[in-house]
Amino acid sequence: MERDVLEEVFERIAEARIFRNRDILRPDYVPETLPHREEQIRRLGSILAQALKGTKPNNVFIYGLTGTGKTAVARYVLKRLSVKAGELGAPFTYAYVNCRQSDTAYRVLADIAESLGLRVPFTGLSTAEVYRRIIRFLKSRRIILTIVLDEVDFIEKGRGENLLYRLTRMNGELGGEAQVSIIGITNDVKFVESLEPRVKSSLGEEELVFPPYNALQLEDILRERAREAFYPGVLEEGVISYCAALAAREHGDARRALDLLRVAGEIAERESSEKVTINHVKHARIEIERDRVEEVVRSLPLHAKLVLAAMLRLGGHRTVATTGEVYNTYKALCRAVGVEEVTQRRVSDIINELDMLGIIQARVVSRGRYGKTRLIRLDASLDAVRRALGEDYRIAPALP
DNA sequence: CCTCCACCGGAACTTACGGAGT
DNA sequence: ACTCCGTAAGTTCCGGTGGAGG
Structure with a gap:
């Protein structure tokens, strides 16, 4: 009699003596100590400590590359601060928003409301309504609120700036009954430069830089x-x-x-x-x-997958194709699987999106007489892409 | 030095949809 | 029931543009 496979797996994992607590290595875990960030902790702490005295802390702008501890330090300091505020009976709260996940004005405000304990639907209300509710809540509690906008550079261009502007001058509308300060976090230095001067100066009352760690x-x-x-x-x-x-x-x-x-x-x-x-x-x-x-790849919308499938059909890793070539094979693919094709303009955007995701590499080049186009190359593992695409029954049959 | 290719990429607009408030 | 809202995907329209070839 063959031994039960599952039983074997269970025992093997249960008996394994590797991890005592794996969660400690997860990216969202905030440890007790943050080595080599003492200075940043001290500075952020001293800025935010104003809240303990009932005055609004200065707005802070934090920059540094990914994985340099920006989020961890902000979370750590704020957590400690609210504990301290609790002991002292100071009316302090903070809201944490990840602007990559919540990249529109509505969702940012919804997240803030959520952190305050207000229940807001994820759609249906107008942005202005959510804003109003937040204001009303803050006024009724006379709170000092610190809003953390992590990865601010992901907020939609244009309308997003408007949001930042409104947030920075929320204090005016609160009429001194409550106060709001903002911590903006980004790893894009250019973002700060691109901001409107009035937003920039208001948001950057204080600046904190997180240098990369060395080995x-x-x-x-x-x-x-x-x-x-x-x-x-x-x-x-x-x-x-x-x-x-x-x-x-x-x-x-x-x-x-x-x-x-x-x-x-x-x-x-x-x-x-x-x-x-x-x-x-x-x-x-x-x-x-x-x-x-x-x-x-799995979570890509249909036409993005089809564009990728077109890349596969055009050849493997080393092959480079122009937008036109990709679009043509994409169209052929659409016909093969019986899907209506989208315009080239749209495919152009899809190519950009895939580039942003690091699945393909696309750079615009000018080839003189032969026009200006993008040279596109598959950047991710061909195997992984193929496998993920194969899971989609709609396009699996057309895969090379 | 000018032309002109093969696109790029911004902006405004549609459509379809799920959901709220009243 | 009716109106309003936000989001995602897509369309329409169109003004650029770097540089090889004339």
Whole structure:
């Protein structure tokens, strides 16, 4: 009699002695200590501490590349501050908004309302109505509110600026009955320059810069977390410095380093290995990228998938195609699967979107007599893209 | 130096849809 | 029931534009 497969898996994972607490390595975990960010913590803390005295803290602008601890520091300081405010009976709250997820004025306001405990539907109300409700709530409670706008540069252009402007002068409308301060976080330095002067000066009353971590600092961070996350002795010699080195190569991204370490641990656990090895980290790197690509491609709208399928049909990795070529094969593909094609203008936007997602690379070039176009190349793993596309029954039959 | 290709990319507008308030 | 709202995807219209070839 064959042994029960599932039983085997259960036992293997349950017996694995790798992770003591895996969640500590997750990107949204806010640790007790943030090594190498003491100065930023002190500065942000001293700015926001005004709230304890009942006055509005200055607005703050935070910049630094991804994974340099901006969000973690902001969250950490605000968490500690609200505890302290609670002890002192100061009327302080904060709202955290991720503008990548909530990239319209409506959703930003909805998130703020949500953090205040107001229930708002995710559609149906007008933006102005949500704004009004927030104002009314703040007035009734005489609160000092700090709004964190993480990844502000993702707010829609144009109308978004309007939102920022309104938020910065919310205090006028509150008439001193409540006060609002804003923390803007971004990794795009150019964004700040592109802001209207009045918004820029108001938002940037204080500025905080987060430099990238170097490899040694990343090691400190990893070591600190690994101590809690793993059982003692499961990390093979050099694993941490290897993760740190890989992440340091990518502009010192701590999130990346933590991801590598976590996934390496998960792989080790699956293999019921007793140790996490450098080899596991190497596999982790591949797996992370593959998962990312598959996830992104899977959740793409139909025509974006068809454009990708056209790229596959045009050839593998090294082939470059122009917008025109891609559009033509895309059209042929549409006919083959019986879908109405969209305009070239739309496909042009789709190409940009795919580029932004890092699935393809597209750069505009001018070829003189032969016009101006974009040269497009598949950037992600061909396998991963193919597999994810294959899951869509509508286009699977037309895949090469 | 000018032309003119093969597109780029901004802006305003549609359509279809799910949902709220009254 | 009726009107208003936001979002996502797409369309229509159209003014650019870098540089090879004349």
